[in-house]
Amino acid sequence: MSADDVTAMQRFKVGELVVDAGTPILLEGSNSPQLFTALHGMGLRYRYLENGERQVISFVFPGDFLGLQAGVMGEMGHSIEATTKMTLCVFDRRELWTYIKSEPERGFELAWLAAVEEHFMGESLTTVGQRTALQAVAWAFVRIYVRLTAVAGADDGSIRFPFKQRDLADALGLSLVHTNKTIGILKSRQLIGWDGDVVQIHDLAALAKVGLTTTDAPKLRPIM
Amino acid sequence: MSADDVTAMQRFKVGELVVDAGTPILLEGSNSPQLFTALHGMGLRYRYLENGERQVISFVFPGDFLGLQAGVMGEMGHSIEATTKMTLCVFDRRELWTYIKSEPERGFELAWLAAVEEHFMGESLTTVGQRTALQAVAWAFVRIYVRLTAVAGADDGSIRFPFKQRDLADALGLSLVHTNKTIGILKSRQLIGWDGDVVQIHDLAALAKVGLTTTDAPKLRPIM
DNA sequence: CGAATGTTTGACTGGAGTCAATGAGGGTGG
DNA sequence: CCACCCTCATTGACTCCAGTCAAACATTCG
Numbered sequence: 001m002s003a004d005d006v007t008a009m010q011r012f013k014v015g016e017l018v019v020d021a022g023t024p025i026l027l028e029g030s031n032s033p034q035l036f037t038a039l040h041g042m043g044l045r046y047r048y049l050e051n052g053e054r055q056v057i058s059f060v061f062p063g064d065f066l067g068l069q070a071g072v073m074g075e076m077g078h079s080i081e082a083t084t085k086m087t088l089c090v091f092d093r094r095e096l097w098t099y100i101k102s103e104p105e106r107g108f109e110l111a112w113l114a115a116v117e118e119h120f121m122g123e124s125l126t127t128v129g130q131r132t133a134l135q136a137v138a139w140a141f142v143r144i145y146v147r148l149t150a151v152a153g154a155d156d157g158s159i160r161f162p163f164k165q166r167d168l169a170d171a172l173g174l175s176l177v178h179t180n181k182t183i184g185i186l187k188s189r190q191l192i193g194w195d196g197d198v199v200q201i202h203d204l205a206a207l208a209k210v211g212l213t214t215t216d217a218p219k220l221r222p223i224m
Numbered sequence: 225m226s227a228d229d230v231t232a233m234q235r236f237k238v239g240e241l242v243v244d245a246g247t248p249i250l251l252e253g254s255n256s257p258q259l260f261t262a263l264h265g266m267g268l269r270y271r272y273l274e275n276g277e278r279q280v281i282s283f284v285f286p287g288d289f290l291g292l293q294a295g296v297m298g299e300m301g302h303s304i305e306a307t308t309k310m311t312l313c314v315f316d317r318r319e320l321w322t323y324i325k326s327e328p329e330r331g332f333e334l335a336w337l338a339a340v341e342e343h344f345m346g347e348s349l350t351t352v353g354q355r356t357a358l359q360a361v362a363w364a365f366v367r368i369y370v371r372l373t374a375v376a377g378a379d380d381g382s383i384r385f386p387f388k389q390r391d392l393a394d395a396l397g398l399s400l401v402h403t404n405k406t407i408g409i410l411k412s413r414q415l416i417g418w419d420g421d422v423v424q425i426h427d428l429a430a431l432a433k434v435g436l437t438t439t440d441a442p443k444l445r446p447i448m
Numbered sequence: 449c450g451a452a453t454g455t456t457t458g459a460c461t462g463g464a465g466t467c468a469a470t471g472a473g474g475g476t477g478g
Numbered sequence: 479c480c481a482c483c484c485t486c487a488t489t490g491a492c493t494c495c496a497g498t499c500a501a502a503c504a505t506t507c508g
Contacts, residue, residue, distance in 0.1 A: 107331015114338030129397025173353025
């Protein structure tokens, strides 16, 4: 964003919110008056099925915009919860309209955000549907690593990943047990390490090969 | 859309395009100068994996907007192909910018379109990841039936569905053989019929129950 | 020290994939 | 008109990946 954009965002901004780990931020079906940008910490987007299973839609990392669906459609299609303590930049939904009217370009940016989310979701859909557990887990680590290092910059082969194996399993549509065993395979092959909330990527290229993906960072800027 | 909106769309519209069955409309990675709205006919959104597997992202029905990602992000994340002969309403991408500037509300509508697509994709993700073949297939028929009858109106329990079992299998991430057997179960239970390109929904409520879903039509209007 | 949470392993089962073959239509050219 | 081919639907046999059940560890916490 340009300095101009930042100024506009500042006017739009209402305040900052700090939530503890485990706090629900947005609920499926809700029409929250607030929208957020994640500044620090990490979280989860998820939905529950009728049978009690949980599907993790995606992980929330710093820089992600939260509540787009509520802001645009009036209702969230999934819930969002803080996994660690999180700092959120808060926007008022009523101001969103004002914000868009101030510059037509704002509306375009909003659409761009939505399109990016859709893009990632399409990629997830492909992975969950068509790959073996080993491929899916490897794919997930590559995507997470690329996403985190793209923003944080620091690229020493390790990332902070404060999630549980249960979360990864639910994200990939795999059982906890099988996810654990699959992670074990990647560990034994010296491709990754995972201890507590630190994940180490020992061989990104090899991991990408296993996950049938590339290490390309996604396009991050609108083209207009 | 209001009459006003339609007028604005008309100015934006470049022309109509008729494509034969099997014609690629938008390709993954491409930056098409044109955007489309499907007027008649049906198609498929899909991606190919490195190993040659195809994942069908969604079916394209009349009323769907095509090329949003290319228009906003500058690159499609998936390909779109006509399954039947299709009539498309064509828009020029360069005009999209002009269109948005004409009324800030336009940008919002664009974001709304993207959010709706994302919403559906999130639902698909949940289904593909966590359900048995029987649940997934039942879910798919319910969603397709609800979507088609919501627009076409005519609701006599049967819909035109010009796709192959292969397409449905790729959409759900199932093998062709297993999809076929699963369809056989639904047929034997008198829940559906499928002959050629006509699918009959004999018992929508029961089907929804099997698919762990509801028969609710999605919200179709922005709230601002 | 128990209680709670999360990771790791093993044994067993079953749903879904793969391979393979048979039908069932629809086109087409001899 | 019919043999041939091609696509798609259907069915059976077999295999295996991943789910489920169950139990043992490892940590943290009150």
